[in-house]
Every structure is written in C-alpha cells, then in structure tokens.
Amino acid sequence: xxxxxxxxxxxxxxxxxxxxxxxxxxxxxxxxxxxxxxxxxxxxxxxxxxxxxxxxxxxxxxxxxxxxxxxxxxxxxxxxxxxxxxxxxxxxxxxxxxxxxxxxxxxxxxxxxxxxxxxxxxxxxxxxxxxxxxxxxxxxxxxxxxxxxxxxxxxxxxxxxxxxxxxxxxxxxxxxxxxxxxxxxxxxxxxxxxxxxxxxxxxxxxxxxxxxxxxxxxxxxxxxxxxxxxxxxxxxxxxxxxxxxxxxxxxxxxxxxxxxxxxxxxxxxxxxxxxxxxxxxxxxxxxxxxxxxxxxxxxxxxxxxxxxxxxxxxxxxxxxxxxxxxxxxxxxxxxxxxx
Amino acid sequence: xxxxxxxxxxxxxxxxxxxxxxxxxxxxxxxxxxxxxxxxxxxxxxxxxxxxxxxxxxxxxxxxxxxxxxxxxxxxxxxxxxxxxxxxxxxxxxxxxxxxxxxxxxxxxxxxxxxxxxxxxxxxxxxxxxxxxxxxxxxxxxxxxxxxxxxxxxxxxxxxxxxxxxxxxxxxxxxxxxxxxxxxxxxxxxxxxxxxxxxxxxxxxxxxxxxxxxxxxxxxxxxxxxxxxxxxxxxxxxxxxxxxxxxxxxxxxxxxxxxxxxxxxxxxxxxxxxxxxxxxxxxxxxxxxxxxxxxxxxxxxxxxxxxxxxxxxxxxxxxxxxxxxxxxxxxxxxxxxxx
Numbered sequence: 001x002x003x004x005x006x007x008x009x010x011x012x013x014x015x016x017x018x019x020x021x022x023x024x025x026x027x028x029x030x031x032x033x034x035x036x037x038x039x040x041x042x043x044x045x046x047x048x049x050x051x052x053x054x055x056x057x058x059x060x061x062x063x064x065x066x067x068x069x070x071x072x073x074x075x076x077x078x079x080x081x082x083x084x085x086x087x088x089x090x091x092x093x094x095x096x097x098x099x100x101x102x103x104x105x106x107x108x109x110x111x112x113x114x115x116x117x118x119x120x121x122x123x124x125x126x127x128x129x130x131x132x133x134x135x136x137x138x139x140x141x142x143x144x145x146x147x148x149x150x151x152x153x154x155x156x157x158x159x160x161x162x163x164x165x166x167x168x169x170x171x172x173x174x175x176x177x178x179x180x181x182x183x184x185x186x187x188x189x190x191x192x193x194x195x196x197x198x199x200x201x202x203x204x205x206x207x208x209x210x211x212x213x214x215x216x217x218x219x220x221x222x223x224x225x226x227x228x229x230x231x232x233x234x235x236x237x238x239x240x241x242x243x244x245x246x247x248x249x250x251x252x253x254x255x256x257x258x259x260x261x262x263x264x265x266x267x268x269x270x271x272x273x274x275x276x277x278x279x280x281x282x283x284x285x286x287x288x289x290x291x292x293x294x295x296x297x298x299x300x301x302x303x304x305x306x307x308x309x310x311x312x313x314x315x316x317x318x319x320x321x322x323x324x325x326x327x328x329x330x331x332x333x334x335x336x337x338x339x
Numbered sequence: 340x341x342x343x344x345x346x347x348x349x350x351x352x353x354x355x356x357x358x359x360x361x362x363x364x365x366x367x368x369x370x371x372x373x374x375x376x377x378x379x380x381x382x383x384x385x386x387x388x389x390x391x392x393x394x395x396x397x398x399x400x401x402x403x404x405x406x407x408x409x410x411x412x413x414x415x416x417x418x419x420x421x422x423x424x425x426x427x428x429x430x431x432x433x434x435x436x437x438x439x440x441x442x443x444x445x446x447x448x449x450x451x452x453x454x455x456x457x458x459x460x461x462x463x464x465x466x467x468x469x470x471x472x473x474x475x476x477x478x479x480x481x482x483x484x485x486x487x488x489x490x491x492x493x494x495x496x497x498x499x500x501x502x503x504x505x506x507x508x509x510x511x512x513x514x515x516x517x518x519x520x521x522x523x524x525x526x527x528x529x530x531x532x533x534x535x536x537x538x539x540x541x542x543x544x545x546x547x548x549x550x551x552x553x554x555x556x557x558x559x560x561x562x563x564x565x566x567x568x569x570x571x572x573x574x575x576x577x578x579x580x581x582x583x584x585x586x587x588x589x590x591x592x593x594x595x596x597x598x599x600x601x602x603x604x605x606x607x608x609x610x611x612x613x614x615x616x617x618x619x620x621x622x623x624x625x626x627x628x629x630x631x632x633x634x635x636x637x638x639x640x641x642x643x644x645x646x647x648x649x650x651x652x653x654x655x656x657x658x659x660x661x662x663x664x665x666x667x668x669x670x671x672x673x674x675x676x677x678x
Binding site: 058236243245257262269 | 397398399562576581582594599600601602605609610612613615616618621
C-alpha cells in the first residue's frame with residue numbers, strides 16, 4: 001500500500017481563507033486498476049479559482065466537500081503504470097490536487113516533454129493559466145494591430161501572457177500590478193508598453209493618461225477598483241473577456257450602495273460593449289493544440305517570458321495560497337512537492 | 340416660402356418628461372438646393388431612444404439642443420424635388436423629426452413601395468425597430484432550434500419581432516408585457532409560446548415555471564425588475580443583446596444600495612454569459628438588405644404580424660411619447676401627421 005499526505009478542506013472560509021480552513025492528513029491509496037497510474041507529485045499549482053471551490057455556492061464547477069482533498073493541477077512522475085501509454089519515469093500534467101501521491105486514470109493525463117522547458121511551466125505559461133490568456137484574448141478580446149489592451153495582475157501567469165500575446169498581435173499592452181517591484185518587472189522583464197501601480201493614489205488619472213486612444217480590450221481577471229478605473233475609458237465596441245474576479249472572491253454578502261449596476265448596464269448599451277465570461281475549458285478542443293504550438297515557439301523565440309514564484313513543501317501550500325489571494329506572489333505560484 | 344410646424348425641446352426633463360419639456364412653433368424652411376427635396380410628413384415614429392436624446396449626458400448620439408426640433412424617423416411625401424432619384428409624389432422614409440415639413444438631402448432618404456404594405460410599417464416592423472430585432476437577435480442572440488428566447492415589451496415593435504423571428508428559427512418564445520390586454524395579444528395575435536404579465540405579484544415565479552430548460556437568449560430592451568427576474572434563469576453560454584434599458588431612462592442619479600454590480604459580474608463569469616450592447620446602425624451595411632427581403636416575405640406569409648398604435652395629429656406627439664415611456668401604448672407608436 002502507498003500512503004499519500006494530503007491537505008483537505010477542514011471548513012469553509014467566511015471572507016478570506018485562514019490556515020484553519022485546511023488540515024493535513026495521510027491516507028492509503030487503493031491498488032492500481034487497469035488503465036490507471038500511480039503518481040508522485042512534483043509540483044502543485046495554486047490558482048485564484050480555488051477560492052471559489054472552497055465555497056458551497058453554486059459556480060461553474062462543484063465545490064470541494066468538507067474533508068475532501070483540495071483540487072489543483074499537478075505535475076507528477078509516474079511511479080507505476082497499468083496504462084498502455086504511460087511508463088515508469090514519465091512526467092505528466094494531471095489533477096491530483098494538494099497531495100504527495102495519487103492513483104489517477106491515464107485518460108486525464110498529458111505527457112510532458114522534459115527536454116525543452118522546465119516541467120513546472122505546464123502549470124503556468126504552458127498550462128491552464130497560459131491557455132486562459134491565449135483563448136480569452138484571441139477568441140473574445142480579438143486585439144487588432146494598433147489597439148490598446150489593458151490587463152491587471154499583470155505579473156501573474158494569466159496577465160503576463162495576455163500582455164505579451166497582445167504585443168505579438170501588434171497591440172499596445174498596458175499592464176497593472178501592485179507595488180514597485182512588480183511594476184518594474186512589467187516594464188523590464190515582460191515588455192509591457194506601460195506599467196502602472198494600482199496602489200498609487202492617482203492610479204485612475206495615470207491610467208487615463210496612459211491610454212490617449214482609449215481602451216479596446218480589457219482582459220478582466222481582478223474586478224474591483226481597477227475595473228472601476230478601466231470602464232469609463234473603454235472605446236465603442238470594446239471587448240471584455242471575463243475570466244476571474246479576484247477582488248470579489250472573498251466578499252461576504254452584497255456590498256453597500258449606491259447600486260452601480262444601472263450605470264454599468266447603460267455603459268454596455270452606450271458603448272456597444274461586449275462583456276463575455278469564460279472558462280478556458282470551453283475552448284480546449286478547438287484551441288489547445290494551437291496554443292501549445294504557438295506558445296512553445298514564442299517562449300523559444302524569447303517573445304514570451306514568464307515569472308514563477310516557487311514555494312518549497314506541500315505544508316506551505318495554505319500560506320502560499322492565502323498570499324496569492326492578497327497579491328503577495330510574484331509570478332505564477334507553484335508548490336514544489338518533491339524533487 | 341414653405342412653413343413648417345414643429346415641436347422643439349423646450350427644456351431638459353429631470354426624471355420623466357412632461358408636456359412642459361416641449362414647445363410647438365412655426366418656422367420658414369430654406370429654399371431647395373440641388374440634391375434636396377421638400378417633404379410633407381405623413382407619419383412620425385415615436386421611440387424610447389428619444390428619451391436619451393433629451394438629456395445632455397453623452398451617449399451614442401448627440402443630444403438634441405434646447406430649442407432644436409425633436410429628432411425622429413418619418414414617412415413623408417415628396418412635394419418638390421431637386422434630386423435625380425426622387426419625384427413629386429414619391430413616398431420616402433427619412434429623419435425629419437417632429438415637424439410637418441422639411442427640406443432634406445436625398446442621400447438620407449429611402450423610397451418606399453406603396454403597394455404591398457401600409458407605409459407606416461417603414462417606421463416599425465419594416466424599419467428601425469424591426470431591424471433592431473432582426474440584427475440583434477440573429478447576430479448576437481443567435482437562437483438555435485429548441486432554445487428558449489425571452490423578450491419584454493413584447494407587444495412593442497422590437498419585442499414582437501424578436502419573438503416571431505425566434506419562432507421562425509425554431510426557438511421557444513417567451514413574451515413579457517404589462518397588463519392582460521397585452522398578454523392576450525402576445526398569445527392570440529403574435530404567436531408567443533408563453534405570455535407573462537410583469538405586473539403579476541408572482542411574476543418571477545411564473546417566469547421560472549415557464550422556462551423549465553432555462554433561458555438561452557434574453558433580448559434586453561427594458562432592464563429593471565424584468566431583468567432581475569431573468570438573470571438567475573440564464574443558462575451557461577446564454578446571450579444577452581442589449582438594445583435598450585427603458586426602465587432606467589428616467590432615472591435621476593444612482594439608485595440606493597445594495598450594490599448589485601459584483602453579483603451581476605460574478606454571474607457573467609460563472610455562467611460564461613455574453614452581454615453585448617448594440618445600436619442597429621452598426622449592422623445596417625451588412626444586414627439591412629437581407630432584413631428587408633426576409634421581413635417582407637415573413638409578413639406576406641403571415642409569419643410575422645405587427646401591432647400599430649396610431650395617434651392623430653402632431654400636437655399629440657408629446658403626450659403619446661410620455662405614454663410610451665410609461666408603457667401605455669399598444670404596439671408601435673406612430674403619429675399620423677397628415678393624410
């Protein structure tokens with residue numbers, strides 16, 4: 001019998017999650033059945049969407065039940081295989097969640113090329129976050145040469161890819177992040193045309209000055225005050241792909257008035273805006289092979305760069321996740337679970 | 340010299356317009372120049388968008404200035420022509436506004452066929468409102484066979500066309516209107532599958548019961564309480580073409596809280612909704628010829644019916660317009676200005 005050490009949901013958070021919402025335990029894994037593999041987790045991805053899964057509220061995916069292992073994308077090594085396409089030693093991208101070992105159906109795994117780029121990128125720029133940027137920006141945002149694209153959380157794995165893909169398509173990329181260190185990285189490492197700090201007291205004025213031709217695409221992954229500053233600057237026919245609302249994730253109950261919905265709705269009409277929510281899985285069948293080909297090439301050519309924020313040890317995952325929701329991370333948050 | 344009697348904007352309304360916001364006066368028209376025609380108005384169209392033009396607030400079109408003639412689509416007879424393509428006696432659709440006579444550039448006029456259907460339809464089912472329904476529903480709503488389409492103000496010229504085009508495309512049409520007379524017309528004259536009265540105290544429950552498979556397309560032309568009842572019932576990937584927000588047009592200032600925007604925004608994400616504002620003019624070049632062909636055929640085949648609410652005399656236009664914003668009309672509001 002193989003034992004897994006795992007972090008389960010101990011209780012549902014009210015507002016921001018705390019360490020008490022998580023519990024570490026060990027469990028025995030069942031024996032392998034035909035078509036399954038035994039996995040040893042190397043890297044665990046931490047992503048904002050996980051906050052949604054901790055709540056009981058109905059969303060686009062089922063919540064994690066109390067006592068269940070926290071969900072999450074993983075990179076793992078095959079320890080034992082009863083599946084035709086996988087052999088011991090293969091490195092795969094899967095969804096084992098917050099645990100050290102797993103028995104998984106081979107049909108849900110993708111074999112990784114360990115030669116070209118670090119395998120942890122399969123959780124970031126070459127994985128779900130990178131594909132969120134690629135599919136949402138190209139399918140919904142549709143930036144054209146000369147247009148202006150704005151994205152926040154821009155040192156994160158989604159935002160950084162959005163800005164760099166926008167540049168590849170000939171658009172002007174405006175990146176927003178929190179604090180001078182991140183803002184410097186936007187300009188110096190990630191090639192954004194403009195980098196702004198949303199913590200600046202005059203952020204809204206800075207943004208306005210930075211987009212003399214208005215905003216054509218706002219890739220929405222934060223909501224909150226950044227969105228409030230962006231919306232008045234949207235051009236007629238602007239597109240807003242909505243993939244995340246991190247500022248709202250910890251909100252408990254409806255905020256105080258005034259009610260901003262009627263004014264928001266009027267703006268949609270007056271500016272002929274397109275607001276489109278999406279989850280990357282909608283576009284996987286249609287676009288994932290193109291994404292892997294394009295993004296691998298762009299990374300090789302130096303057109304797309306990425307930042308990783310690696311935490312050592314599964315035990316530190318709750319703290320890293322809480323920090324992610326507070327914007328304390330610097331790049332894609334990955335937990336290194338084993339060598 | 341030819342004199343026109345016209346209704347001008349006397350003052351901007353605060354909240355709902357009153358008769359005091361309008362003033363009737365006479366003015367001399369300039370002599371005809373080359374390329375122009377002298378028009379005698381037969382019918383004036385009254386439409387909700389005119390409320391927006393009475394306000395100074397920036398919108399998708401310039402406001403009417405104080406003292407200027409109120410804007411509006413018209414059907415008129417050519418009295419005198421200095422334009423090659425138009426002759427005395429021709430009947431045209433143009434934009435003379437709230438007045439009895441006008442000197443207009445021929446380039447802005449469309450000659451009407453006076454044989455097949457009453458010329459007043461060029462202001463309704465075969466005009467801007469019909470085209471708003473056709474373009475918004477087919478281009479943005481994209482109803483598929485078996486899907487459920489919901490529209491309010493459904494006896495009006497936009498809503499009635501939306502429901503009937505949805506039926507032609509094989510969808511299920513749910514119409515919403517105010518009062519038993521309109522609801523009966525939805526079912527008995529306009530062929531909606533379901534007709535609901537938004538004034539019913541249990542309207543939200545009635546709507547829920549009427550859409551067991553949820554709502555795939557909500558054609559938004561009213562906002563307010565109807566929209567609040569519709570949104571929770573939208574299916575994943577539902578489309579919301581937004582062409583009007585009549586419930587909000589008279590609002591002065593921001594309404595009281597709680598702030599419903601964060602919850603609305605979350606719904607866009609969770610349900611992968613498409614919310615898309617539009618003005619029909621966006622689609623004229625691409626779709627207007629198809630619209631005229633299809634709609635003329637559908638009317639001839641009895642697949643599309645229409646209701647007209649005709650008021651006699653330009654003097655009565657302000658009262659008819661105020662009534663329109665209150666939902667007192669029964670079908671497309673047209674003012675008969677002359678025989």
